Amino acid sequence: xxxxxxxxxxxxxxxxxxxxxxxxxxxxxxxxxxxxxxxxxxxxxxxxxxxxxxxxxxxxxxxxxxxxxxxxxxxxxxxxxxxxxxxxxxxxxxxxxxxxxxxxxxxxxxxxxxxxxxxxxxxxxxxxxxxxxxxxxxxxxxxxxxxxxxxxxxxxxxxxxxxxxxxxxxxxxxxxxxxxxxxxxxxxxxxxxxxxxxxxxxxxxxxxxxxxxxxxxxxxxxxxxxxxxxxxxxxxxxxxxxxxxxxxxxxxxxxxxxxxxxxxxxxxxxxxxxxxxxxxxxxxxxxxxxxxxxxxxxxxxxxxxxxxxxxxxxxxxxxxxxxxxxxxxxxxxxxxxxxxxxxxxxxxxxxxxxxxxxxxxxxxxxxxxxxxxxxxxxxxxxxxxxxxxxxxxxxxxxxxxxxxxxxxxxxxxxxxxxxxxxxxxxxxxxxxxxxxxxxxxxxxxxxxxxxxxxxxxxxxxxxxxxxxxxxxxxxxxxxxxxxxxxxxxxxxxxxxxxxxxxxxxxxxxxxxxxxxxxxxxxxxxxxxxxxx
Numbered sequence: 001x002x003x004x005x006x007x008x009x010x011x012x013x014x015x016x017x018x019x020x021x022x023x024x025x026x027x028x029x030x031x032x033x034x035x036x037x038x039x040x041x042x043x044x045x046x047x048x049x050x051x052x053x054x055x056x057x058x059x060x061x062x063x064x065x066x067x068x069x070x071x072x073x074x075x076x077x078x079x080x081x082x083x084x085x086x087x088x089x090x091x092x093x094x095x096x097x098x099x100x101x102x103x104x105x106x107x108x109x110x111x112x113x114x115x116x117x118x119x120x121x122x123x124x125x126x127x128x129x130x131x132x133x134x135x136x137x138x139x140x141x142x143x144x145x146x147x148x149x150x151x152x153x154x155x156x157x158x159x160x161x162x163x164x165x166x167x168x169x170x171x172x173x174x175x176x177x178x179x180x181x182x183x184x185x186x187x188x189x190x191x192x193x194x195x196x197x198x199x200x201x202x203x204x205x206x207x208x209x210x211x212x213x214x215x216x217x218x219x220x221x222x223x224x225x226x227x228x229x230x231x232x233x234x235x236x237x238x239x240x241x242x243x244x245x246x247x248x249x250x251x252x253x254x255x256x257x258x259x260x261x262x263x264x265x266x267x268x269x270x271x272x273x274x275x276x277x278x279x280x281x282x283x284x285x286x287x288x289x290x291x292x293x294x295x296x297x298x299x300x301x302x303x304x305x306x307x308x309x310x311x312x313x314x315x316x317x318x319x320x321x322x323x324x325x326x327x328x329x330x331x332x333x334x335x336x337x338x339x340x341x342x343x344x345x346x347x348x349x350x351x352x353x354x355x356x357x358x359x360x361x362x363x364x365x366x367x368x369x370x371x372x373x374x375x376x377x378x379x380x381x382x383x384x385x386x387x388x389x390x391x392x393x394x395x396x397x398x399x400x401x402x403x404x405x406x407x408x409x410x411x412x413x414x415x416x417x418x419x420x421x422x423x424x425x426x427x428x429x430x431x432x433x434x435x436x437x438x439x440x441x442x443x444x445x446x447x448x449x450x451x452x453x454x455x456x457x458x459x460x461x462x463x464x465x466x467x468x469x470x471x472x473x474x475x476x477x478x479x480x481x482x483x484x485x486x487x488x489x490x491x492x493x494x495x496x497x498x499x500x501x502x503x504x505x506x507x508x509x510x511x512x513x514x515x516x517x518x519x520x521x522x523x524x525x526x527x528x529x530x531x532x
Contacts, residue, residue: 008077009470010066010247011463012059014038014084014174015259016104016281017322019055021062022460023070023077024467026476028485030460031072034065041101046108046526049101052090055174056181063245078474079252080182080237083262083466084174087195089153091168096180099164103153106371108380110152113159115145117217125297131216132296138200138210140292141301141314146372146380150195154219170225171196175256182253183235188225189255191304198224201292204304204311205229228255231308231473254470259462260284260314261306266465267429267455268486270307270479275417275425277410278461279434283320284375285410285417286313287425298376298416306469307479315417319370320406321434323384324350326370327402332395347437353396354403354439359446359498360505363388364397366405367512376416379517381524387512403440404502407447408509414448427451429488431461438490445492447502456487 006025013020019038023031036058041049067077087105092098103109120128126145135142143151150173157165172180173192180186190207193199198217200210207227214221228234232255236242242249260278264286267276277285289311294301305312319326328350329335333342343349365387372380386401418424427450434440435458445452455461468485471477477485 006072006076007471007476008070008072009467010063010077010080011466012063012080012082012178013259013262013460013463013466014055014058014082014178015462016040016085016106017325019058019062020460020463021059021066022463022467023066023072024464026471028464028468028487030457030464032066032070033460034062034069036062040104040106046111048104048106050088050104052098052102052174052177055178059178059181060244067245067247074247077247077251078476079254079470081254081257081466081470082175082178083257083259083462084178086173086175086192086258086260087149088174089150089157090172090174090177091157091164092170092172092177092180093167094169096186099167100161102174103156105148107153107156108147109160110154110156111145111147111380113155114143114147114152117155118143118145134212134216135197136294136296138202138213139197140201140294140303141197142296143197144378146378149197151197151217154196155217158219168223171223172225173256175258176225179234179253179256182237182241184238185235186225187228187234187255189228189230189232189257191230191258191261191306192256193225193227194258194303196224199227201304205309207304229308230255230257230261230304230306231469233473254473257306257466257469258303260286260316261303261312262462262465262469263431264288264312264465265306265468265482266461266463266486267431268483268488269429270482273421273423276429276431278432279320279406279430280432281320281322282316282318283406283410284314284316285413285428286315287421288312289421293420295416295420298420299378300375300416300420306465313417313420315375315413315420317409317413318372318374319368320409321432323366323368323370323402323406324399327398331398350399351437351439354400356396357394357400359443360501361397361401361404362392364393364401365505365509365512366398366401367509368402368405368409376413379520381520382513382517383520383524385512385516400443403437403443404447404505405509406434407444408506410444411447411506412510425450427453429453429455431455431458433459441490441492442495445494446498447506449494449499451494452492453488454490454492456489
């Protein structure tokens with residue numbers, strides 16, 4: 001008997017800085033890939049926007065490139081699935097055309113309106129206690145006071161760009177907009193609508209908009225997309241798209257996924273309380289949990305997972321790998337600067353720099369809060385700094401200190417997530433571009449104090465997770481198969497000789513946060529969240 005032909009899913013993974021497309025087999029093998037940069041434009045007053053036309057152009061280019069490299073029969077590509085950055089808001093008209101650039105999760109212009117919405121006569125942590133009770137009860141969390149979520153963006157459009165808001169037919173997240181372009185259908189999933197804080201999430205199998213929350217936020221239901229389950233087929237490819245990609249018009253397109261839920265599956269995480277973390281542009285630490293739960297004081301909560309009927313922990317810190325990019329582009333190797341030659345293998349060069357310095361970077365501490373702190377303490381006014389520089393501080397010190405600062409931030413978060421889930425993580429799986437760095441993996445093992453398991457193809461974990469959930473929905477694999485399909489390429493054990501150094505350094509890292517917080521609030525008064 002001939003063996004069954006391989007089956008594939010084309011996964012579209014768009015982060016904050018790049019769009020990747022990967023063709024993934026039912027064995028979780030990444031067959032072919034393509035990638036294109038995605039640009040963010042930063043505006044005065046806290047604005048951060050992206051061009052949705054650039055998104056779609058990148059999708060078509062990378063999808064065609066991936067399929068041409070794969071050389072697989074088109075009929076063996078069973079489906080497409082998008083996973084993207086989230087809390088990114090795009091208003092579209094009745095024809096599905098963008099009315100303005102998309103508001104990034106880094107856009108804080110809705111902050112004043114968010115703070116006005118959540119405030120009240122009797123407050124706890126800057127929130128009216130009665131409003132807060134309603135949000136936590138139904139959604140599992142509450143709007144951010146910094147305005148960086150979907151609701152903050154909608155409020156900004158409504159009150160600061162009323163002409164755009166009036167012409168808005170639907171407000172879409174990036175994965176839902178890309179699905180509109182793929183299928184011609186407008187819809188969100190139970191997961192992708194989460195950052196709008198307008199849905200009743202108490203039953204993850206039956207999520208819908210809550211009329212009381214809509215009235216509280218003064219948002220019209222008609223401007224929001226209809227909702228579908230996380231494993232639903234949205235439709236088939238539009239004929240023009242199918243022709244452009246040379247795929248059958250019967251190729252299925254699934255509802256989109258936020259990057260966190262997709263990454264959880266791509267990290268090989270299926271069972272409750274099995275932990276992993278991601279370091280790319282941003283960073284988070286997560287696991288599946290059996291029920292909805294909230295720790296608002298530390299910005300840790302749960303959201304609908306990529307697996308139907310499940311929840312996962314949301315504990316995102318904000319900038320992480322972007323800090324290394326910032327160091328590279330602004331201090332070490334500024335692009336376009338006369339006389340500056342940027343090495344072709346720039347990340348290998350940075351890793352080599354980090355290995356030249358001992359654990360602790362000779363006392364140099366970096367705080368990775370370029371865009372403020374999210375979890376475990378929402379402080380939008382806080383910023384990055386290098387502490388304890390001296391005449392002996394070198395380029396290598398700066399690189400290693402950035403890697404250590406991101407790891408210290410994860411250590412801070414880890415203890416709160418462990419308390420949230422009620423158990424310690426015996427080990428953690430690691431995905432994202434930073435996982436390609438051996439020195440960073442070892443730093444993380446030493447600072448987090450547990451074995452770090454690097455997932456194979458860590459840069460494509462989101463795409464693999466999106467594809468595997470599609471295969472589960474298609475009946476090609478079982479959920480229980482996923483941990484064995486996702487391979488671990490390396491395991492990094494903590495080095496006891498570094499522990500004492502890092503314990504001492506971590507204490508000073510936390511002291512920097514506590515003692516500098518009032519200074520940052522004075523320096524950045526417009527970003528201070530009410531009640532903080």
